[in-house]
Amino acid sequence: MSGGPGSAAPPPGSRKPAPRSLSCLSDLDGGAAPGTRPCRPPGSPGRAPPPPAEPSGCDPPLRPIILRRARSLPSSPERRQKAGGAPGAACRPGCSRQLRVRFADALGLELAQVKVFNAGEDPSVPLHVLSRLAINSDLCCSSQDLEFTLQCLVPDFSPPVEAADFGERLGRQLVCLERVTCSDLGISGTVRVRNVAFEKQVAVRYTFSDWRNAHEAAARWRGPAGAAGTEDVFAFGFPVPPFLLALGSRVHFALRYRVAGAEYWDNNHGRDYSLTCRNHALHMPRGECEESWIHFI
Numbered sequence: 001m002s003g004g005p006g007s008a009a010p011p012p013g014s015r016k017p018a019p020r021s022l023s024c025l026s027d028l029d030g031g032a033a034p035g036t037r038p039c040r041p042p043g044s045p046g047r048a049p050p051p052p053a054e055p056s057g058c059d060p061p062l063r064p065i066i067l068r069r070a071r072s073l074p075s076s077p078e079r080r081q082k083a084g085g086a087p088g089a090a091c092r093p094g095c096s097r098q099l100r101v102r103f104a105d106a107l108g109l110e111l112a113q114v115k116v117f118n119a120g121e122d123p124s125v126p127l128h129v130l131s132r133l134a135i136n137s138d139l140c141c142s143s144q145d146l147e148f149t150l151q152c153l154v155p156d157f158s159p160p161v162e163a164a165d166f167g168e169r170l171g172r173q174l175v176c177l178e179r180v181t182c183s184d185l186g187i188s189g190t191v192r193v194r195n196v197a198f199e200k201q202v203a204v205r206y207t208f209s210d211w212r213n214a215h216e217a218a219a220r221w222r223g224p225a226g227a228a229g230t231e232d233v234f235a236f237g238f239p240v241p242p243f244l245l246a247l248g249s250r251v252h253f254a255l256r257y258r259v260a261g262a263e264y265w266d267n268n269h270g271r272d273y274s275l276t277c278r279n280h281a282l283h284m285p286r287g288e289c290e291e292s293w294i295h296f297i
Contacts, residue, residue, distance in 0.1 A: 147281060147282065148281075148282045149279050149280070149281055149282070150279070150282055151245055151247060151277055151278070151279060151280070152182060152245075152277065152278070152280050153182040153187065153240065153244070153249075153251060153275040153276065153277050153278075154182070154275060154276060154278045154280060155180055155182075155273075155274075155275050156273075156274045156275060156276055157268065157273060157274075159178065159180075160176055160177050160178065160179070161177075161178040161179055161192075162179075170192060170193075170194065170231070171194070173264055173265075173266050174193060174194045174196065174257060174259075174264045175191060175192075175193045175194075175202070175255055175256075175257035175264050175265070175266045176192055176193075176255075176266050177189060177190075177191055177255055177268075177273060178190040178191060178233070180273070182275065185237075185239065186237055186238055186239040186240045187206075187237065187238055187240060187251065187253075187275065188235070188236065188237035189204075189235070189236055189237075190222065190233055190234065190235050190236075191204075191219060191233070191234045191235075191236065191257075191266075192225060192231055192232070192234075193231065193232050193234065193259075194230065194231055195224070195226075195229060195230050195231055195232050196259045197259050197260045199259070200232070200257070200258065200259040201218070201257070201258040201259070202218070202219040202234040202236070202255065202256070202257050202258075203216050203217065203218050203219060203236075203255075203256050204216065204217050204219060204236045204238065204253050204254070204255055204256075205253060205254050205255075205256060206238055206251060206252065206253035206254075207251070207252050207253070208241065208244060208249075208251060210250070210252065211252065215238070217236060217237070217238045218236075219234035219235060219236035220234065220235055220236075221233075221234055222234060222235045236255075238253075244277060245277055246277060247277055247278070248276070248277060249276070249277040250274055250277070251274065251275045252272045252273065252274045253272065253273050253274075254266065254267035254268075254272055254273065255267075
């Protein structure tokens, strides 16, 4: 087979190398029409490229995973700040911000509530409120000092630390009660012991039933006392049940001190320390204010 004039047939066994771009097939055939065809049509100036073809099959359409907020839509804190304004900042020139007031009747609510009580449904007033009202009337109408009577536990002994022989008694027993106080939380007090050894235990044994039943509470170390740290002070406390506030009720207790394998007791010379519930008179000067009575309620 002969080619056209001026064309030479390629030698047998020789082949022209394939171009890198397979989309242009015009170079594969030497006898193709002159001129190369572009791989994709050039875009027309001033016109957007055509949209991509719709996906075929069951694949969902692709969506961008990063969403950008429009610049005209500020974030929530910025909107609140622009709506309310910064504290102390004046309104901008040309601002037409106005305050709106809505009343309860505009929302379908009542402007006032009226509650009617029947004769058998009088509101119950707590006792502490009635007592305070009575105190207020006495303070306003009375011209003399007021006197109130309270029931509380009163020690049947004087504070041992105020006794003249306290040091001698401590040297003989190695443990001795200093003082005791009573409050709504119970009974508390302090104990002084001789510093015989570093390891020591102090406890209080008490009873509400004249030693038919007994309880114990450990005391905690408070600090050193005496010259050169020869003595230590411990603090103790235990609660008092409410039924003991009746007149004539009594509480007994004694102190135990364990140190260096030995045990020592302070039981008020064998009589035990006791407290009795009695009526305690409280005097209140006329010139004092009402708030001073709150501490005793």
